[in-house]
Amino acid sequence: xxxxxxxxxxxxxxxxxxxxxxxATNIPASLLKQxxxxxxxxxxxxxxxxxxxxxxxxxxxxxxxxxxxxxxSSQKHYFTAKDFADGIWTQKVEAGKVEIKGAIHxxxxxxxxxxxxxxxxxxxGNYSLRCTIxxxxxxxxxxxxxxx
Ligand SMILES: [Cu+2]
Numbered sequence: 740x741x742x743x744x745x746x747x748x749x750x751x752x753x754x755x756x757x758x759x760x761x762x763a764t765n766i767p768a769s770l771l772k773q774x775x776x777x778x779x780x781x782x783x784x785x786x787x788x789x790x791x792x793x794x795x796x797x798x799x800x801x802x803x804x805x806x807x808x809x810x811x812s813s814q815k816h817y818f819t820a821k822d823f824a825d826g827i828w829t830q831k832v833e834a835g836k837v838e839i840k841g842a843i844h845x846x847x848x849x850x851x852x853x854x855x856x857x858x859x860x861x862x863x864g865n866y867s868l869r870c871t872i873x874x875x876x877x878x879x880x881x882x883x884x885x886x887x
Pocket of ligand 1 (some may be wrong): 789815816817870871872875880
């Protein structure tokens with residue numbers, strides 16, 4: 740019985756270490772003080788074309804970025820990149836006077852909205868981006884995101 744308890748205890752311990760290894764606690768404090776590289780992406784445009792501008796984004800893992808999202812069009816759009824979002828550590832999303840911390844998977848920007856997504860890419864790979872409003876992906880509102 741004691742042996743089972745020890746095995747269970749070590750199993751739980753291993754699981755906990757795995758969780759913390761993947762979490763934000765590994766991001767060095769010095770990195771969070773580094774100036775973030777600003778990248779601006781427009782969701783749609785003033786001509787109401789269903790596009791992301793630019794539609795190719797490149798990031799380097801371990802660096803800090805401020806992804807500045809704007810929607811200059813007259814309709815709402817989504818910035819949806821779930822696998823990419825799983826491969827980064829989000830420090831915060833700022834929109835208006837609100838700051839949101841924790842994992843983010845997609846953002847909805849209403850006409851004229853702006854948001855700043857501050858994060859550190861962690862997992863190299865190629866990811867897809869799309870707007871999930873009905874018909875927008877099909878109309879070409881897609882993009883590619885690379886983490887090197
Ligand atoms: Cu859209």
